Amino acid sequence: MASLTKLKRAVCGFAVGLFCLSTPVVAQTGDWPSRPITLIIPFGPGSGADLVGRLINTPLGELLGQPVIIQNMAGAGGSIGAARAAHSAPDGYTVVIGAVDTFGQGPLLRKKQQYDPRADFDPVGLAFIQPLVLITRKNLNLHNLAEFSDYVKKNQAKMQFGSSGVGSAPHLVCSELIRAMNASVIHVSYRGSAEAMQDLMAGQLDFYCALASTAVSQMSAGNVDAVAVLTRERSAVLPDVPTAKEQGYDIGDFYYWMGLFLPKGTPQPIVDKFNKALSAVLDRPDVQKRLKDFATVVAPADRRSPAYLRRFLNDEITFWAKSIKEKGIEPN
Numbered sequence: 001m002a003s004l005t006k007l008k009r010a011v012c013g014f015a016v017g018l019f020c021l022s023t024p025v026v027a028q029t030g031d032w033p034s035r036p037i038t039l040i041i042p043f044g045p046g047s048g049a050d051l052v053g054r055l056i057n058t059p060l061g062e063l064l065g066q067p068v069i070i071q072n073m074a075g076a077g078g079s080i081g082a083a084r085a086a087h088s089a090p091d092g093y094t095v096v097i098g099a100v101d102t103f104g105q106g107p108l109l110r111k112k113q114q115y116d117p118r119a120d121f122d123p124v125g126l127a128f129i130q131p132l133v134l135i136t137r138k139n140l141n142l143h144n145l146a147e148f149s150d151y152v153k154k155n156q157a158k159m160q161f162g163s164s165g166v167g168s169a170p171h172l173v174c175s176e177l178i179r180a181m182n183a184s185v186i187h188v189s190y191r192g193s194a195e196a197m198q199d200l201m202a203g204q205l206d207f208y209c210a211l212a213s214t215a216v217s218q219m220s221a222g223n224v225d226a227v228a229v230l231t232r233e234r235s236a237v238l239p240d241v242p243t244a245k246e247q248g249y250d251i252g253d254f255y256y257w258m259g260l261f262l263p264k265g266t267p268q269p270i271v272d273k274f275n276k277a278l279s280a281v282l283d284r285p286d287v288q289k290r291l292k293d294f295a296t297v298v299a300p301a302d303r304r305s306p307a308y309l310r311r312f313l314n315d316e317i318t319f320w321a322k323s324i325k326e327k328g329i330e331p332n
Helices: 002-022 024-031 048-064 076-086 100-109 145-158 169-180 193-201 212-220 268-282 285-293 306-327
Strands: 037-041 068-072 094-099 121-137 160-163 186-189 207-211 224-229 255-263
Touching (some): 037 048, 048 121, 048 268, 076 094, 094 121, 100 169, 121 145, 121 169, 160 193, 193 212, 212 224, 268 306
Parallel strands (some): 037 068, 037 094, 160 186
Antiparallel strands (some): 121 255
16 A cells, blocks of 8 residues: 555646646746846857947846846857857747847858757847948049949959858948959968958958948048949948949849847747836837947847747748859858
């Protein structure tokens, strides 16, 4: 009889254990968040993602009622931090800043995938956008795309353009522009944007398709010339620079975008609560003012939903997969 009693207790304990294991997140959803949240930034301190992350983490924490703690996880073009987030528990306590390079381009350029941007994440919302801008070394004296195109076609064999790495947004966007001009220019890959900008100002490079946050200060200082914003509409942060489309080259709409993503399987109430808090932070005038200092603007309100970011990400991956294939860039 004692053995039977022990068996019954064991079976009951096992059944309760199975129930607890099958519903750990759901049981806690109503209390979320009850402890600090980790915001993974897959780049180092001082990067564009780090700057905007540190601008929103405190007000996000205030709205959610728990601190949002930043964790920089740089390396491998942002894939280390993104992979860490992808493999975290889907309980709302780990969120990552995903961007065009880490989610839209980088995974297409690696043979060994550490994460799948679409399958491994639940989008929270698109948050920040900034344009890419074509800039040239100062002594080229090219002030519009007509002059630039003419110069490239005549001098392409001896020209060089830089980027912050093979497959980075500056590399792929400049390649799109060069292809539209039926030209071929040598690409020089750097470990980061700072090194590329330094060589551009020193005259070692001829041009660079830079993130606005990288270009604005050097443009203001007169160290480089801006030829075109590489988006279809003029930028609020560069209102006096005409677009490529205005100048006859409708090559695309190239923004460096960033959004927040949670691990796949995060309960929808948590995603929705996070999205609501994010949107409220992005609507704050002080946040928008600070972002403008980084040549960055917030995503429009109608583009901040999880559903929009999911569609947007899918379109970005489809576009860049086609572009990378057409350029003959092989994954490594």
